[in-house]
Amino acid sequence: MAAEAPVLEVRGITKRFPGVVANDRVDFDVRAGEVHALLGENGAGKSTLMNILYGLYRADEGEIRLRGKPVVFGSAKDAIELGIGMVHQHFMLIPVMTVAENIVLGVEPRRDGFLLDERTAEERVRDLSQRFGLAVEPGALVSTITVGQQQRVEILKALYRGADVLILDEPTAVLTPQEAAELFEIVRALKADGKSIVFITHKLNEVLEIADRISVLRRGRMVATFPRAGATEESLARAMVGREVLLRVEKTPANPGEPMLQLEDLHVVDDRGIEKVRGVSFEVRGGEILALAGVDGNGQTELIDAIAGLRHVASGRVRVAGRDVTNGGARVSLDAGLGHIPQDRQLRGLVLEFTIAENVELHDFDKPPASRWGWLFPRRFVERARRLIREFDVRGGGPLTRAGALSGGNQQKVILAREIDRDPQVLIAAQPTRGLDVGAIEFVHRRLVEERDEGRAILLVSLELDEVLGLADRILVMFEGQIVGEFPPTATEEELGIAMTGGRQREAA
Amino acid sequence: MQEEPGAAPSGPGLVERYRVRQKAGGLVAPLLTLLLAFLISGVVVLATTGSFADTGKTYRAIFRGAGLNWFFEVGHHTVGLPFSHARVWFPWNTDDISSTAAANLEQTLILWTALVLTGLAVAFAFRCGLFNIGGNGQYLAGSIGAVLIATELPHLVGLPGALLAIVSVAGAALAGAALAGIAGLLKGTVGAHEVITTIMLNWIVVWVGSYLFDIGGPLQTKAAGAAGAVPSSADVPDAAKLKVFWGDPLLQGVHVGIFLAIAALAVYTLTLNRTTLGYEVRAVGFNAEAARYGGINVARNYFVAMAIAGGFAGLAGALDVLGWQYRVDITTIQGTNVGFLGVAVALLGRNRAVGVALAALLFAGLSTGTASRNLDPTIFAPGVGSSLAVIIQGLVVLFVGADLLVLIALGWLRRVRARPARQATAAQGAAP
Numbered sequence: 001m002a003a004e005a006p007v008l009e010v011r012g013i014t015k016r017f018p019g020v021v022a023n024d025r026v027d028f029d030v031r032a033g034e035v036h037a038l039l040g041e042n043g044a045g046k047s048t049l050m051n052i053l054y055g056l057y058r059a060d061e062g063e064i065r066l067r068g069k070p071v072v073f074g075s076a077k078d079a080i081e082l083g084i085g086m087v088h089q090h091f092m093l094i095p096v097m098t099v100a101e102n103i104v105l106g107v108e109p110r111r112d113g114f115l116l117d118e119r120t121a122e123e124r125v126r127d128l129s130q131r132f133g134l135a136v137e138p139g140a141l142v143s144t145i146t147v148g149q150q151q152r153v154e155i156l157k158a159l160y161r162g163a164d165v166l167i168l169d170e171p172t173a174v175l176t177p178q179e180a181a182e183l184f185e186i187v188r189a190l191k192a193d194g195k196s197i198v199f200i201t202h203k204l205n206e207v208l209e210i211a212d213r214i215s216v217l218r219r220g221r222m223v224a225t226f227p228r229a230g231a232t233e234e235s236l237a238r239a240m241v242g243r244e245v246l247l248r249v250e251k252t253p254a255n256p257g258e259p260m261l262q263l264e265d266l267h268v269v270d271d272r273g274i275e276k277v278r279g280v281s282f283e284v285r286g287g288e289i290l291a292l293a294g295v296d297g298n299g300q301t302e303l304i305d306a307i308a309g310l311r312h313v314a315s316g317r318v319r320v321a322g323r324d325v326t327n328g329g330a331r332v333s334l335d336a337g338l339g340h341i342p343q344d345r346q347l348r349g350l351v352l353e354f355t356i357a358e359n360v361e362l363h364d365f366d367k368p369p370a371s372r373w374g375w376l377f378p379r380r381f382v383e384r385a386r387r388l389i390r391e392f393d394v395r396g397g398g399p400l401t402r403a404g405a406l407s408g409g410n411q412q413k414v415i416l417a418r419e420i421d422r423d424p425q426v427l428i429a430a431q432p433t434r435g436l437d438v439g440a441i442e443f444v445h446r447r448l449v450e451e452r453d454e455g456r457a458i459l460l461v462s463l464e465l466d467e468v469l470g471l472a473d474r475i476l477v478m479f480e481g482q483i484v485g486e487f488p489p490t491a492t493e494e495e496l497g498i499a500m501t502g503g504r505q506r507e508a509a
Numbered sequence: 510m511q512e513e514p515g516a517a518p519s520g521p522g523l524v525e526r527y528r529v530r531q532k533a534g535g536l537v538a539p540l541l542t543l544l545l546a547f548l549i550s551g552v553v554v555l556a557t558t559g560s561f562a563d564t565g566k567t568y569r570a571i572f573r574g575a576g577l578n579w580f581f582e583v584g585h586h587t588v589g590l591p592f593s594h595a596r597v598w599f600p601w602n603t604d605d606i607s608s609t610a611a612a613n614l615e616q617t618l619i620l621w622t623a624l625v626l627t628g629l630a631v632a633f634a635f636r637c638g639l640f641n642i643g644g645n646g647q648y649l650a651g652s653i654g655a656v657l658i659a660t661e662l663p664h665l666v667g668l669p670g671a672l673l674a675i676v677s678v679a680g681a682a683l684a685g686a687a688l689a690g691i692a693g694l695l696k697g698t699v700g701a702h703e704v705i706t707t708i709m710l711n712w713i714v715v716w717v718g719s720y721l722f723d724i725g726g727p728l729q730t731k732a733a734g735a736a737g738a739v740p741s742s743a744d745v746p747d748a749a750k751l752k753v754f755w756g757d758p759l760l761q762g763v764h765v766g767i768f769l770a771i772a773a774l775a776v777y778t779l780t781l782n783r784t785t786l787g788y789e790v791r792a793v794g795f796n797a798e799a800a801r802y803g804g805i806n807v808a809r810n811y812f813v814a815m816a817i818a819g820g821f822a823g824l825a826g827a828l829d830v831l832g833w834q835y836r837v838d839i840t841t842i843q844g845t846n847v848g849f850l851g852v853a854v855a856l857l858g859r860n861r862a863v864g865v866a867l868a869a870l871l872f873a874g875l876s877t878g879t880a881s882r883n884l885d886p887t888i889f890a891p892g893v894g895s896s897l898a899v900i901i902q903g904l905v906v907l908f909v910g911a912d913l914l915v916l917i918a919l920g921w922l923r924r925v926r927a928r929p930a931r932q933a934t935a936a937q938g939a940a941p
Contacts, residue, residue, distance in 0.1 A: 310802060331804040340802070348802045353795040362792070362803035366785045374785045 005068060006031050007196045008053065008084070008165050013062035015048050022048040024220040025062070030165060030196045035187060037199045037211035039240055041437030043407055045220040046200050050167050053198070054086045055079035085158025086167040089174075091150050095143035099136050100125045103157045128156055133189045148179035155186065166190065167198045172206055173435075176295050177465060177497050184210050202240070202437055204233040204247075205466075216240055241439045251449045254473035256285035260337075260457035261307070261426040266316035268302045275314070276302040278481035284426065284457040289448065291460040291472030295500050299481035300461050301343060304430050307459075308340045309333035321425040334363050339424030341415055343431050343461075345408070349415045352404030356394070357385035359403045360418050388417040393443070409440030416444060420451060427451060430461045445471060465493045539857055539864070543871070546904035553900055557893065567889055567897075574883025575874030576614025603755060615756040616877040617870070618763045619833055620847075623648070624869035625770040626825035627851025629777050630689075630818045632860040634703070636781060637814035638794040643692060643707025644848030646714040647685035647819040651826025652837045653718050654684030656742045657728075659749035659831065673749045678769075678827045685823015686816040688714065693815025697808030703815065711848075718842040730836070741838030751832040766828030773821060778862040780817075790814050822848060853906045875901055 006029035015023040030036040055073030109120040122138040216239040237245040261284040268277035276299040305311035309330040320336040385399035433441040475487040477499040588599035634641035658677040695701040730743040756762025781787035792800040858864030879898035
């Protein structure tokens with residue numbers, strides 16, 4: 001296979017944006033029947049390169065060759081016509097239309113000239129899905145199917161348009177471990193059929209599982225291309241970050257103290273009136289990290305919001321450092337000693353239009369030293385921000401930089417700095433490393449362990465089992481609004497995975 | 510992926526990116542907007558007058574009609590210092606209050622005072638993420654409030670001197686604040702959209718005012734001399750009138766209320782940027798969810814921001830009544846659009862104090878400049894003139910609303926200009 005000529009090849013691709021060289025003389029190719037993984041930290045230039053391959057950007061320099069012939073893509077349409085398909089990280093499906101309608105959209109089979117021939121559409125979709133083992137129900141509405149199924153619809157959409165080269169942009173970011181395993185099966189089937197697959201990710205274990213070759217981008221440059229044989233997680237991480245990275249969190253056994261966060265039979269209802277948290281009780285002690293594992297949408301979000309005073313508690317009690325904060329609102333929880341790293345840093349954690357200095361004071365702007373008698377002291381904002389920027393190694397701007405201008409990892413550091421600097425008794429970290437790269441993840445993890453050792457009670461909510469197993473001192477699994485099991489950090493991913501999908505609900509509870 | 514600028518599919522969409530740039534301010538887009546509006550209005554003028562020369566003349570007439578030419582007659586003059594008999598050097602002639610330029614400028618400044626305040630009424634609410642369309646109602650609430658206090662309060666207590674004016678102004682601002690506060694309260698508690706509620710409140714004020722002051726209304730003036738005139742309230746007593754410091758009070762001079770408008774601009778900026786109240790308002794306006802997470806009471810801020818906004822508009826109403834109208838009549842109640850112009854002022858001024866001041870000057874100048882007495886009747890038929898003002902204003906609002914398009918066009922221009930340059934450098938690099 002190695003001697004085979006590449007299907008798609010780029011040579012010397014350079015793409016500049018104002019102030020950044022996103023791709024600097026990048027070479028990359030993919031062969032027929034090959035999975036070529038593209039690794040890199042956030043901002044390394046992966047998406048830029050793929051957008052060039054898919055015709056969304058035009059390279060400033062360099063050439064693209066398809067089956068040996070130079071091509072120029074004016075738009076994504078050109079790329080699609082030449083057999084390149086892309087599955088974006090965020091799906092581009094229309095929820096109110098059926099699976100088949102979504103797949104044929106734009107190239108619909110017609111009858112009588114302009115009417116959609118639904119029967120033919122569904123048949124073609126069924127044929128295609130059987131051929132590649134992509135189980136979907138053509139007549140189902142997209143809004144009613146799972147995320148994993150939606151992803152299959154996206155892949156089918158590309159195949160339907162005749163894609164030979166498939167670009168998958170961080171395909172596992174939204175999937176459960178089981179769904180990810182299913183995706184890998186699909187990728188293998190596609191490969192066996194002679195399709196070429198470009199697999200973009202920053203998860204090292206996935207790369208080693210699925211890829212034939214692995215290329216690593218760092219700061220816009222292609223630093224290395226490894227064959228799978230011989231590559232290790234350590235060597236890939238080093239290539240990505242450019243230094244040695246600790247992939248495993250180093251920590252001593254926990255030394256738990258007094259219970260700092262106590263939940264008693266908590267019931268919480270979501271916006272649509274559905275009971276999402278159904279009688280949850282647990283406590284987190286000072287000096288321990290309690291991880292709450294579970295598939296997204298099993299009530300974790302509502303539970304955290306209820307603890308943080310951002311969602312009404314239907315019944316039950318929440319105590320922070322001994323103080324009852326049930327339904328007191330965010331202010332009461334904060335004052336009781338709660339720190340909260342929210343799940344969605346851009347939607348909730350930061351006011352993106354505010355400067356870093358203004359964001360750092362989001363909880364404390366209304367008391368000294370930030371203000372007195374309603375009058376702000378912006379210079380003190382800046383002083384505090386400057387100190388925290390130094391302490392938490394925030395890069396990409398100073399105190400007066402808009403928070404929205406920072407990269408995801410640095411935004412997360414600003415939030416972490418703000419929450420930790422308030423010296424909380426209880427720290428909730430909801431998916432604290434989502435979307436971050438290896439270097440930033442290492443920082444966040446190390447910092448969380450340090451805060452544990454300071455005696456804080458830490459509640460970690462994560463969808464990543466690696467993270468849960470690496471950080472936690474105790475693990476609770478949440479399924480359909482209830483705690484279905486408690487595990488020690490020595491549990492295996494399989495054990496957790498089964499509990500997360502409700503498999504061992506009765507026995508464990 | 511945030512570090513890659515313009516990552517089209519995974520990053521923010523086109524409109525999102527330009528929206529950020531829109532918020533970022535800058536002078537180019539508003540100026541371009543204006544230029545476009547004037548150019549297209551020029552086409553209208555050209556069609557009406559039929560000649561380029563007359564089009565130029567019309568624009569010059571508008572400029573002179575706004576009194577802006579007064580600033581170009583620089584000479585050696587003196588001006589009296591307030592509260593003293595001293596006189597100091599001043600580049601412009603303030604003594605000749607009967608010159609046409611001065612009279613026109615006085616008109617422009619009177620309107621400017623009101624537009625600054627109604628503009629701030631929209632801008633302040635906007636910074637809290639609220640679209641206050643109720644400027645008109647709040648302005649009228651202020652006018653009516655000021656008249657009621659100024660005419661009725663002396664029957665109850667005797668207030669010395671200027672105190673009546675101060676109480677009237679403060680009461681009017683409170684009336685505006687209370688009216689807008691209703692909309693804020695409804696938004697915060699039951700989520701009623703402020704655009705709907707403020708428009709409804711506008712009509713409530715219009716009809717309450719009509720009931721009070723129209724023919725047979727309980728407060729319609731019965732004063733001799735008012736018979737046959739437009740139905741109106743009684744005149745405010747002299748004690749409540751604001752001092753006119755430039756021009757003839759009988760011919761509508763510039764009153765001290767203009768200083769309140771200037772002060773309001775400063776208060777606006779300081780409140781937003783230097784107080785905890787402003788911090789909360791801005792946080793809610795930018796991202797209400799993050800504000801709530803931060804411990805800010807979002808509902809309370811909706812109320813406070815609307816009340817302050819209404820206070821600005823109410824102040825405008827009071828200053829107009831006590832400064833030059835001296836009464837509210839039914840034509841004003843049913844026909845004023847000062848509050849709606851405030852929306853245009855705030856939009857063009859990008860919700861910033863300096864922007865609001867300049868945009869208010871533009872709209873005030875346009876209104877006075879196109880008054881039929883200022884346009885040459887042989888070129889521009891009287892009566893068509895004020896329509897021209899409305900056309901220009903409409904186009905400005907249209908382009909301000911569409912300045913996303915202006916920004917996108919600017920982006921294209923920049924890229925088109927950058928491309929040949931880049932190709933040239935690439936070619937040079939490849940040549941040797």
